[in-house]
Amino acid sequence: MGRLVEIGRLGSPYALAGGLKFRGEEVILHLERVYIEGQGFRAIRDVFRAGSDWVVQLLGVTSREMAEALVGLRVYALEEELPPLEEGRFYYFRLIGLPVYVGEALLGRVVDVLDTGAQDVLVVEGEGPRLRDRAPRLIPLQAPYVRVEEGSVWVEPIEGLLD
Structure with a gap:
């Protein structure tokens, strides 16, 4: 496995279907999976905007109760899965x-x-x-x-x- 890079944290649950507010890098929009602190890799089902917040829906997290168990955990991505940046920009x-x-x-x-x-x-x-x-x-x-x-x-x- 490659190097894990922290890209954010999971915030409070959003709605009832397992969504979580996400505080971190917008790079999450380009990823298929993330590594959740203490939970392992989770596929990303969807990421969308809700007002000024980003909301992430992880595959297998289907209820508010399941989402509540993930609040505050750090979110990582494998360095090699990060999208390339335009010239003059850097992580x-x-x-x-x-x-x-x-x-x-x-x-x-x-x-x-x-x-x-x-x-x-x-x-x-x-x-x-x-x-x-x-x-x-x-x-x-x-x-x-x-x-x-x-x-x-x-x-x-x-x-x-x-x-």
Whole structure:
């Protein structure tokens, strides 16, 4: 089996036929199956929009009671089953561990990507001999001065970004 990548969580039950609200990546729209934490693989019967929520229906989950047993569980996909992305886009889990450079100097490594609502933010754990050097830094990912290429993240050294 390949590497499992977390793509979201199951939320509250939806209606009476076993649907569950889904909080996570829209990549679920392109998958035939997912791995449910502690439950194994489940085929996806349907995914649809209900207001502002995504609802997923899993094969074999046919009642509200069955759905209630899955609330809060993490949802994973096999990395090799993820659909390809258009050029210039990337899956955030692939950013974890990448070195981050400011100019030519190594700042640290990406340890997380936060969804802040307005934009996604890289959490970079610094490297260096002093405690201050190792403090986590937050860098807006969509900023024009940030680029991801060749297995690294490059940040143009702009005033005030890392103060």
